[in-house]
Amino acid sequence: xRSDSKAKTLFRETQITGVxxxxxxNKSKLLEVIDDICKEESITRLREAVxxxxxxxxxxxxxxxxLFNISTNGDTIKLNQRYLFDELNQIIEGRTLERxxxxxxxxxxxxxxxxxxxxxxxxLNRWKEYSDIITDSLWILEKRxxxxxxxxxxxGNFIPQIPNQMIRRYTKKGEWVLDPFVGCGTTLIEAxxxxxxxxxxxxxxxxxxxxxxxxxCESNECGVIxxxxxxxxxxxxxxxxLKKHGLRSVQLLVMHxxxxxxxxxxxxxxxxxxxxxxxxxxxxMSIVVERASEFLDSGRYFALVIGDKYxxxxxxxxxxxxxxxxxxxxxxLKSIIVKNFEETLGKRNQKELWRYRALVGGFYIFKHEYIxxxxxx
Numbered sequence: 585x586r587s588d589s590k591a592k593t594l595f596r597e598t599q600i601t602g603v604x605x606x607x608x609x610n611k612s613k614l615l616e617v618i619d620d621i622c623k624e625e626s627i628t629r630l631r632e633a634v635x636x637x638x639x640x641x642x643x644x645x646x647x648x649x650x651l652f653n654i655s656t657n658g659d660t661i662k663l664n665q666r667y668l669f670d671e672l673n674q675i676i677e678g679r680t681l682e683r684x685x686x687x688x689x690x691x692x693x694x695x696x697x698x699x700x701x702x703x704x705x706x707x708l709n710r711w712k713e714y715s716d717i718i719t720d721s722l723w724i725l726e727k728r729x730x731x732x733x734x735x736x737x738x739x740g741n742f743i744p745q746i747p748n749q750m751i752r753r754y755t756k757k758g759e760w761v762l763d764p765f766v767g768c769g770t771t772l773i774e775a776x777x778x779x780x781x782x783x784x785x786x787x788x789x790x791x792x793x794x795x796x797x798x799x800x801c802e803s804n805e806c807g808v809i810x811x812x813x814x815x816x817x818x819x820x821x822x823x824x825x826l827k828k829h830g831l832r833s834v835q836l837l838v839m840h841x842x843x844x845x846x847x848x849x850x851x852x853x854x855x856x857x858x859x860x861x862x863x864x865x866x867x868x869m870s871i872v873v874e875r876a877s878e879f880l881d882s883g884r885y886f887a888l889v890i891g892d893k894y895x896x897x898x899x900x901x902x903x904x905x906x907x908x909x910x911x912x913x914x915x916x917l918k919s920i921i922v923k924n925f926e927e928t929l930g931k932r933n934q935k936e937l938w939r940y941r942a943l944v945g946g947f948y949i950f951k952h953e954y955i956x957x958x959x960x961x
Contacts, residue, residue, distance in 0.1 A: 706752075724924050746923070747774040750836065758781070762836070772810040785814075788849070833881045839886070915959065919956075
């Protein structure tokens with residue numbers, strides 16, 4: 585038998601790495617294997633057993649007869665291979681038998697028990713599996729998600745990753761999302777993909793119809809409801825919109841309004857991009873927040889996506905001005921996320937011109953926007 589130190593070195597040198605693919609395994613058999621490994625009485629034999637287990641998993645196929653045959657017992661579990669291998673590698677690297685067994689028992693618990701909270705479906709016993717959920721306050725996203733029906737051909741629409749992250753962090757499947765500035769439907773497209781229901785309001789009927797068409801072309805495996813209503817969010821009857829679906833409230837509020845007059849979306853005087861001044865914009869936005877947040881459940885979240893603007897040689901901190909307006913209401917501030925962006929339709933192919941203007945004018949070119957996350961008291 586190899587000495588403990590030599591065995592540990594060997595396992596580190598031959599450590600198996602998983603890939604980002606889902607495996608459907610026989611849950612009962614998986615727990616049996618972990619239980620058997622946990623009975624080992626030496627760290628060396630435990631590591632050997634885990635390493636042998638990894639090798640079987642590496643060449644796993646769903647229809648394989650034997651250890652992971654899912655046709656028996658009818659008890660299955662879906663696991664990310666990389667997550668499982670990372671957990672097994674940590675067990676191998678445990679410094680003591682007691683520590684390795686602790687990691688084994690933790691893995692067994694993660695497989696056998698589902699632990700979540702009141703606002704999302706994240707399994708906290710398997711939190712490492714959610715590596716794509718961002719928890720930092722600085723988001724550097726290389727490009728927008730263009731999968732499915734998502735398109736970037738509408739000025740001012742935000743990248744799908746934002747509602748995707750917010751919906752996954754702050755809702756459970758089957759719950760309801762409200763977006764009073766739904767535009768071409770980005771929020772509701774993500775809601776539909778993630779099995780959440782959604783209601784969106786868009787001022788322009790033509791854009792609202794485009795959103796409906798896009799959403800109808802997106803897969804709806806969960807059979808959820810996504811409704812786009814043409815109307816003015818400063819005046820629309822949110823109570824009636826919810827009542828149509830037998831609702832009194834929603835569980836997430838998402839807003840991505842115009843950044844005042846940076847982009848003129850229409851000639852409609854009700855359009856916030858046609859507000860008469862910054863103060864007028866803030867007043868109208870406050871009305872929307874007040875009216876929509878009335879129907880957000882207490883203890884649930886409101887994500888406001890907004891950027892600043894430049895006017896007459898001065899930086900206008902539109903985001904923080906709006907943040908202060910929201911905090912006057914029944915909200916507490918949970919996070920301020922800064923998200924990068926590289927270009928807009930208005931500045932595309934004009935990078936050199938904007939750099940020249942910045943050097944002449946003594947300002948810096950906008951490369952970010954904010955996601956303010958509020959919690960309703």
